Amino acid sequence: MPSAPTHTAEEAHLLGTMPVDPMDDIELRSVQLQFPNARGSIVDACEQRRVPTDKGDIHVAIQGDTSKPAIVTYHDLGLNYATSFAGFFNFPLMRGLLENFCVYHVTAPGQEDGAPTLPEDYVYPTMDELAAQLLFVLSHFGLKSVIGFGVGAGANILARFAHGHPDKVGALCLINCVSTQSGWIEWGYQSFNARFLRTKGMTQGVIDYLMWHHFGRNPEERNHDLVQMYRQHFERGVNPTNLAMLINAYIHRNDLHLARTPPGTPGTETAATTLKMPVINITGSLSPHVDDTVTFNGRLDPTNSSWMKISDCAMVLEEQPAKLAEAFRLFLQGEGYATPLSTPASSPCGTKYHTYSSIFFANFREQQLQAAQERERERERERQQQRQLSMRVGNRLRETAINCTTSGSSSNNSTGNTGGNNNDDDNNSQEMDMDLSNGNGNGNRAYVTTTDTAGTLYYGTQTNKIRITENPLPETVSS
Numbered sequence: 147m148p149s150a151p152t153h154t155a156e157e158a159h160l161l162g163t164m165p166v167d168p169m170d171d172i173e174l175r176s177v178q179l180q181f182p183n184a185r186g187s188i189v190d191a192c193e194q195r196r197v198p199t200d201k202g203d204i205h206v207a208i209q210g211d212t213s214k215p216a217i218v219t220y221h222d223l224g225l226n227y228a229t230s231f232a233g234f235f236n237f238p239l240m241r242g243l244l245e246n247f248c249v250y251h252v253t254a255p256g257q258e259d260g261a262p263t264l265p266e267d268y269v270y271p272t273m274d275e276l277a278a279q280l281l282f283v284l285s286h287f288g289l290k291s292v293i294g295f296g297v298g299a300g301a302n303i304l305a306r307f308a309h310g311h312p313d314k315v316g317a318l319c320l321i322n323c324v325s326t327q328s329g330w331i332e333w334g335y336q337s338f339n340a341r342f343l344r345t346k347g348m349t350q351g352v353i354d355y356l357m358w359h360h361f362g363r364n365p366e367e368r369n370h371d372l373v374q375m376y377r378q379h380f381e382r383g384v385n386p387t388n389l390a391m392l393i394n395a396y397i398h399r400n401d402l403h404l405a406r407t408p409p410g411t412p413g414t415e416t417a418a419t420t421l422k423m424p425v426i427n428i429t430g431s432l433s434p435h436v437d438d439t440v441t442f443n444g445r446l447d448p449t450n451s452s453w454m455k456i457s458d459c460a461m462v463l464e465e466q467p468a469k470l471a472e473a474f475r476l477f478l479q480g481e482g483y484a485t486p487l488s489t490p491a492s493s494p495c496g497t498k499y500h501t502y503s504s505i506f507f508a509n510f511r512e513q514q515l516q517a518a519q520e521r522e523r524e525r526e527r528e529r530q531q532q533r534q535l536s537m538r539v540g541n542r543l544r545e546t547a548i549n550c551t552t553s554g555s556s557s558n559n560s561t562g563n564t565g566g567n568n569n570d571d572d573n574n575s576q577e578m579d580m581d582l583s584n585g586n587g588n589g590n591r592a593y594v595t596t597t598d599t600a601g602t603l604y605y606g607t608q609t610n611k612i613r614i615t616e617n618p619l620p621e622t623v624s625s
Contacts, residue, residue: 195207197282206253212287217244218252222301228259233467254392256392263387273299276303280304296321301323308421320426321463336393352380361461362432365460426451
């Protein structure tokens, strides 16, 4: 009888995991779930700084090369730069775009991860003071002008800063921006939330309101995992006391005093003006702030602003990052920031690059200039050929005149010596045929030269003679 086959330990293990019946399920024992650390990658890549201001230090995370154009971000309530922008700026399309920019993520006082509780006597800055802190950030990093990118409360802060300092903001991308003061319902809910955060910590009612603020209604139906992640962040990663101070400052905000109509129009405030820089106003179709963005859009100049509502989302950065990234890229490209060239042009935002249209027209102008230069060179060559041809014809005429004059003088002298007085019709002119070589050695006797009794030379055919007024040889003087 043949002996039973022997198997190694690895083969025996593999055979043990294989099903007896081909239709049986295979148990995957060695497979482990791995979750990508996409949010941690941007946090590790950022340089953390503490910038001193008149209201205390604020946290700024720098992402990218500081020699490139600057983008300043500001987060919403209950979030910080990592939880608000890490996922979006780690999106593949944004990673490729941000190779040409440097991003400065600004975090409100006391809102960063692991922030200690602010002192009880600490007076939290108002919304106007939070906007004024950005001046210290620009001065600290030596930035003359920036591109603003804000969400919610951060969008309101950036709009305030742009309204007060229009020369320091080159463009704005604002998401769910509110330009009016808080209404009674918002003020009531947020007042209770701030009180609960100070006394009881992060309660379920506060978490539900924050989830509604960011995701609208029924977010679990759209993305259950994303909702659970943010719920865990609100429960564990937020300092309740510090968040209560930020919420209290947000609900006590004043109106931005923006108006689309120019100052002096009847029925409008004289001090009300609109934002002068290009603005893209974005919201999600399921966001609870759609009406606020419509009101804000009605206060902007339609010639340099646009309103966009992205479908099937409320938190645009997390639910529709591809659409937002494409819109932001096209917005920057329209303002001339998206396409780098070897020779950047000057702009109010540090370094501003040419757009595709400017590249096309620059190439078109260069091609037109080259074509004009080529036409001028062609005309110069034609003029040179004409001059050379006229010189050759003149030389041939002179040579013919010389030969004919010499021959005519000899004929006249010989005739006068032998024939006596020959002043008949044949003596009025002497015609001599001239052979013109055509390159093959064949003579062409169509052209003749003629001299009259006055010594004037003619050149041409019998019916079309050209008068030659210049005679290089002196006339023969009879003795």
